[in-house]
Amino acid sequence: MFQIIGIVVLFGMVFGSYIMAGGNMGVITHALPHELMAIGGAAVAAFMIGNGMPVIKSSLAGFGKAFAGPKWKAADYRDLLALLFQLTKTMKSKGVIALESHIEKPGESAIFQKYPKIMKDHFAIDFICDTLRMMTMNLEDPHQIEDAMEKQLEKHHHEALGAPHALQTMADGLPALGIVAAVLGVIKTMGSITEPPEVLGGMIGGALVGTFLGVFLAYGLVGPLAARLKAIIDEEAAFYKIIQSVLVAHLHGNAAQISVEIGRGDIPSTAQPSFAEMEEALQNLPNEA
Structure with missing residues (x-):
């Protein structure tokens, strides 16, 4: 929601100030399709050249994620702790x-x-089951298991960050592509040097739209969306970190409820349940384990 408001404010402030200063929107609207084709098309082409299909797909999905926010809500963190509580309690008892x-x-x-x-998050389920499977194979050294889990988390996080890194690279290149489009506009203008000044002025103004558009897209849209996506991925990584904390605490011999309390401390503050809320949630679990 705030991202949509931000985009509206961005366009309103930039173009509103231009119009209030007496700027002619006709120059921009006339040049916009051609400049956007040159800059946007080149940016997309460079994006496809520099990235594989998995990163391209995750980047496209990342635009939706940037507007929707983290997929894990407060109730999901409580559910995860409840799931881990039941699993560790079953193993211990x-x-x-x-x-x-x-x-x-x-x-x-x-x-x-x-x-x-x-259950829909295949990495979370595999991460839990694979770790517990190692425990059932008598690998009970907490340090070995914690190290193995850390490596899995690092690999998963590194792969997830491929999309925001690719989008940030696109943002970094957009100003240069805007200069390319502007240079093409200048070349076109120089080819019409015999035209009257009012015609040349319009052509030069159209060429400068390319520079404006490259910088505007880079720092006003693509760059902030890349930063937003990275922040969401970093926040979602806490969900998997909780799994590691609870299972390692269990390996150290803690009771299931103590292990869950250790994991509760890793939950982002905005979604963290209180001790009393978590205790009540665990007490209301059906005894099916």
């Missing part, structure tokens, strides 16, 4: 054998099925 049926086929697990949104 009923043993490894009771846990195996849940982690081998999470889609059929009575515990996992209660959290459909988390």
Whole structure:
């Protein structure tokens, strides 16, 4: 919502100030299609040259994410802690054998099925199940498991940041592409040097639209959207960090509720439930584990 408001304010302030200063929008609107074709087309082409299909797809999806915000809400963090509570409690109270049926086929697990949104995140489910599977294979050294989990998180986060990095690279290149378009406009103007001054003035003004457009798109739209997308990805990474915190705490021999409380501390402040809220949520869980 704030991103849409920001875009409206951006256009209103920039073009509003231009009009109030006596600027002629006709010059911009006349040159805009050609300049946008040169700058936007070149930027898209360079984007396709410099990135693979996975990054291109995630970048396109990233525009929607930048407006929608992080996918994990406060209720999702509570659900994750409740899921981890049930899994660690089952492992501690009923043993490894009771846990195996849940982690081998999470889609059929009575515990996992209660959290459909988390089930849709394949990395989260694989991350939980793979880690618990290592524990059931008698790999009980907390430091080894924490190191293995850290490497998985780093790899996943690095891959997720491919889209904002690609968009930021596009933003960095847009001002230079605007200069390219402006130079082409100057070349066209020099080819018509015998025209009267009023005609040459319009042609030079149209050429300068290219420089304006490149800078405007870079610092007004694409760059801020890339920064917004990176911030969202960084925030969403906390969701997976909670999994690591809870399972490592469990390996250190803590009770399930203590492990969950350690994980609660990693939740972003805007979505973090209070101790009392989390305790009430855990007490209301059905005893199906």
